[in-house]
Amino acid sequence: MNRAEPILRNRRGYTLRFDPQSHEYRLTSPQGEERTLPSVTRILSLLGKPRLQAWAMDLMAQHILNNYAPGMTHEELLYLTQEAAGLHRKEARSAANTGSEVHDWIEAFLGGIPRSLPQDPKAQRAVERFLEWWETTPRRFLLSEEIVAHPPLGYAGKVDLVLSDRTLVDFKTSKALYPEYALQLGGYALALEWWEGLRPQKGLLVRIGKDGSFETQEVDLPRAREAFLHLLEVWKYLETR
Template identity: 30%
Template sequence: MAGQIRTIMRGGSRWYVDPETAVKYPGVTSIISMLPKPFLTHWAARMAAETAVNSLSAVATIAERDPEGAIDYVRHSHLRYTKIRARIGSDAHDLFERMLRLEEIGRVHPDLEPYRLGFAEFLTAVRPEPVHLEDIAWSDTHGYAGSFDALLRVWLDEDGKPTPDRSGTPHLLMVDWKTSKSTYPDVALQLAAYARADRIVFPDGTSEPMPEIDGAAVLHITPEQWAFKPVRIDEEVFGVFLTLRRVFEWDRTISKTVIGRAIAKSVRRLVTGTERRAG
């Protein structure tokens, strides 16, 4: 594999493309999106309702001149919220990487300052050693790829607690940063996929085998607090991810091939009794 890996969006999913072979694999998060999430429907409906109630006068003003615009403003409430949260999350991820690389961090945007303080506390309390940051996990065996946040070496005592003086036993952990309101179980699927990839691909396109991973963890960090939590990435969890990989293949490819063209069909349109009487 040589040359920089590029990504493309197709059918609402992210694909990673090998520039040399043109092989493209779906992204880990796109595969995990196959997991049913019925609660999102209720969440989106609540966001729309809250917007309508909390911005009643604004919605009414818009509706007077543009009823369709007012409808769009209310029904797209969840998309606006998601876009804002995605921007903050992306900026926070960038900040965390620069801090781990010991770059000089000057003043940051007020929205990011709580995250900077929390991450600084995490670095002091855990004192991890960065091994790989924001590189690509690539699996030819199972046909997927994805950019992971961090591969960290963390020293733990017999109870699994960090020893910031590095007196404990070193563990190589696949780690994900989460800046959402909560941590959700599907982070285990994400980390299991990264940890069990065949290789790590670097920005210049070179790669090396994925090292043996001792475990995984998620750093859940919000403006108010942070928590470093272990995450299961065993065979059972990875098996669920591989099932979703097959569902993704069904959704994107196989399902489009299972129904063929009609081999027999009507040659005239049925005229109903109502239509005859109307004539």
């Protein structure tokens, strides 16, 4: 599987093109008009993340406390604070890389492509938790890692999984399940209904932590759909100002 190759889908006269390298969605209408669509996750980026900000500040403070030494020169203190200020970005990139590795492994598994367990211990622990959940009961699915769009509303996204009972599943490798994740499922549910003619009956967040933790959370899809629509309106307002 070459993830660098663009993914194309045709539905109801529209063509949706996703570029995995740029993470860009391009939609061509039946009349040949082309436009770039924001992703569901990009729209969600409007929401503040106070927990993330607190984590970054804690990481910075702890690094300074661990590395400060009495008698440091001004230049040494400046270097230490600059190093601490950028630490959260380094940690976030590492976590994102591990999360991508886990998602890639799950995609290959669901696609029937044999793969050995990841060598990265964090990714391996997450994959093992996923397999335990998957093998609890025989699971069948309708869609996996499928790009979808909602042309009238003007956005697109990539759905992790839709089970055969129409449960919409989104996998997370984060340290917790945050409220905005429910809105993400709401956006996917609306797009699935328009693009695939498939209306999810349930929403489920599955967190497979890199530390071996695991939890699931059901999502009230009607409320999530409504909340996502409100956020989309804010997005459009800000983009057209």
